[in-house]
Amino acid sequence: MSSWQHVFTKSKQILHKSKRRRANSLKGFISLVVVGMSLSVAIAACSGVNGGNSASDNPSASPVAAGNNKQDVEVTLVSFAVTKAAHDAIIPKFVEKWKKEHNQNVVFKQSYGGSGSQTRAVIDGLEADIVHLALGSDVEKIEKAGLIEPGWEKELPENAIVSKTVAALVTRPGNPKNIKNWSDLAKDNVKLITADPKTSGIARWNFLALWNAVIKTGGGEDKAREFVTKVYSNVPILTKDAREATEVFAKQGQGDALINYENEIILAKQKGEKVEYIVPDVNISIDNPIAVVDKNVDKHGTREVAEAFVKYLFTPEAQKEFAKLGFRPLKEAAAQDKELKTLADKYPKVSNLGTVEDYGGWSQVQKKFFEDGGIFDEIQAKIKR
Numbered sequence: 267m268s269s270w271q272h273v274f275t276k277s278k279q280i281l282h283k284s285k286r287r288r289a290n291s292l293k294g295f296i297s298l299v300v301v302g303m304s305l306s307v308a309i310a311a312c313s314g315v316n317g318g319n320s321a322s323d324n325p326s327a328s329p330v331a332a333g334n335n336k337q338d339v340e341v342t343l344v345s346f347a348v349t350k351a352a353h354d355a356i357i358p359k360f361v362e363k364w365k366k367e368h369n370q371n372v373v374f375k376q377s378y379g380g381s382g383s384q385t386r387a388v389i390d391g392l393e394a395d396i397v398h399l400a401l402g403s404d405v406e407k408i409e410k411a412g413l414i415e416p417g418w419e420k421e422l423p424e425n426a427i428v429s430k431t432v433a434a435l436v437t438r439p440g441n442p443k444n445i446k447n448w449s450d451l452a453k454d455n456v457k458l459i460t461a462d463p464k465t466s467g468i469a470r471w472n473f474l475a476l477w478n479a480v481i482k483t484g485g486g487e488d489k490a491r492e493f494v495t496k497v498y499s500n501v502p503i504l505t506k507d508a509r510e511a512t513e514v515f516a517k518q519g520q521g522d523a524l525i526n527y528e529n530e531i532i533l534a535k536q537k538g539e540k541v542e543y544i545v546p547d548v549n550i551s552i553d554n555p556i557a558v559v560d561k562n563v564d565k566h567g568t569r570e571v572a573e574a575f576v577k578y579l580f581t582p583e584a585q586k587e588f589a590k591l592g593f594r595p596l597k598e599a600a601a602q603d604k605e606l607k608t609l610a611d612k613y614p615k616v617s618n619l620g621t622v623e624d625y626g627g628w629s630q631v632q633k634k635f636f637e638d639g640g641i642f643d644e645i646q647a648k649i650k651r
Contacts, residue, residue, distance in 0.1 A: 336370035339571050342562075343374055344394035346381040346467070346554070347509075348530055349429060353398075355587040360578050364571065372571055380507055381467040388413065388559065395563050395572045398428065398556045400467040403628035405557050418557045427553040428579045429593045432616055433475040434531055435544045436515065436524040443522045447546050448479035451523060452496040459521035461511045462504035463636050469508065470636060472525040475550040477635075478620040482548050495645045527552060528613075529592030536591075545614040551621045582606045 345353060353376065361372050377384065377392065381400035388394045389411045399405055405426075408414050419426040437445050443456050451458050461469035476497055480490035502520060505511040508530075515524040531543050556576055563569040578584055580596065582603035589595045589609040600610045625631050635641045 336368065338371040338373055339568055340373045340375060340566075341395045341568050341572055341575065342377070342393060343396045343398065343575075344377045344384050344388055344392060345398040346384060346400045347378045348527065348533075349398055349554070350376075350378045351533065352429070352588045352591045352593065355591070356579065356584045359583060359587075360575055363578070364574065370571075372575075382465070393562045393566070394559050395566060395568050396556065396558055396576060398554065400552075400554055401470065401628055402553070402555050402622065403632050404467065405555050406629060408557070408559065413559050413561045414557050415560045418560075419555065422556070422576065423580045423598055424596050426555045426557060427596075428556040428576075429554040429588050430596070431527045431529040431552045431593055432545060432549045432619070433472060433525055433552065434528040435546065436526055436531060437542050437544065438522060439540070439542060441542060445523050446544060448476060448497075448548065449493075451476070451500065452493055453500075456500055456523065457502055457521045458497060458500050459511050459515040459524045460501055460504070461508050462506060463642055466505075466507045466511075468527065469504075469511075470631075471527075471550065471552045473635065473642060474620075474622065474625070474631065475525065475546075478550045478624070479546070479548050481624075482618050482620050491641065491645070495648055498645055499649050527592075528594075532592030545616065547616060548618040549616045549620070551619050553622065 343353065343357075357374050357376075361374070364370060364372050377387070377394070379387075381404050384392075384397070385399060385404040385407050388397060388408055397405060397408060402419070405414065405418070409416060409418065422428075435445060435448075435451075437443070443450070443453075445451070445456065450456060460472050463469040463473045473494070476494050477490045480493050481487075485493070503514065505514055508526065511524060512526065514520050526543075528543075528545060531541050534541050556579060558569070558572050558576055560569075563572045580599060582599045582605075585595045585599040586603070586606050586609065589606060594613055595606050595610040600607045622628055622631055626634075633640065
């Protein structure tokens with residue numbers, strides 16, 4: 267990279283960070299002056315006698331060189347496992363669009379796994395440019411580690427929630443225990459399979475769905491605690507993660523019901539699996555956020571393409587791919603596209619839908635329910651297995 271290109275890239279980063287952090291006017295003015303002076307010096311140097319990296323000598327190095335391919339750019343996407351099929355369908359569409367508009371090839375490196383383990387990997391050094399995770403609290407952890415600038419959720423539509431689903435109850439063929447709603451999970455003769463909220467992000471959504479079922483129907487916290495305690499008394503084993511819970515239910519034959527993401531069940535049915543399930547009318551919106559990892563995109567020089575990809579995921583074109591694989595389309599995107607609205611209308615109606623924000627957001631939910639000594643630990647202490 268030539269010296270003036272290096273300064274130009276750095277200046278863009280400074281301007282962006284200045285905007286993100288909302289620096290005071292004096293600091294912002296000084297930054298702009300320094301950037302302007304640096305650019306002037308660099309451009310003057312590049313136009314001198316020894317300007318070996320000028321556009322005429324090395325056209326491929328110039329971002330404005332007409333008729334030449336820009337250097338390929340590599341972007342690393344780190345996401346939770348259930349989004350893989352959707353991203354596999356969306357990424358080629360974005361790559362083609364970017365190539366057409368910018369004459370540049372984009373190569374995506376992808377990593378999928380449990381949301382919590384992916385979060386730890388990014389904090390520990392996996393240099394993700396973009397993270398798409400199961401919980402807002404996971405993105406907040408990366409923010410607290412200094413990799414994402416505060417305010418990330420306000421820079422995108424839908425508060426940065428790019429995919430969403432609801433909780434569903436999987437039953438045995440024919441539904442022999444006649445499970446129709448959350449309340450049926452508290453019956454003495456019903457055994458439920460779910461993962462441990464202490465180790466599984468999906469299981470935290472499951473817990474919140476149970477708690478929400480009481481609160482949204484007029485019950486207070488005492489009633490919610492009583493109901494959730496009874497349900498978890500009917501859980502013979504708390505698995506480490508959702509995948510293990512599914513294996514215990516489907517392959518080992520344990521339990522009468524399994525709580526799972528609706529999109530996971532739809533995807534399984536698309537693959538030919540026979541699954542019977544119910545989507546309770548009182549439910550929780552399982553919202554999955556996305557964010558650009560500021561420190562890494564600035565280090566890699568990938569901010570422009572990373573931000574473009576993230577914004578593309580909110581378009582009707584991308585949301586159709588999420589919808590085809592079981593995720594519920596975002597309202598704003600569905601309102602813009604008839605085909606997407608048709609896909610959205612096919613999902614079972616949920617008349618009473620709660621959100622994590624109803625309970626103070628993930629930082630408060632995590633502290634109240636799932637940290638050591640929280641409500642979940644108190645409930646477990648009362649249960650004898």
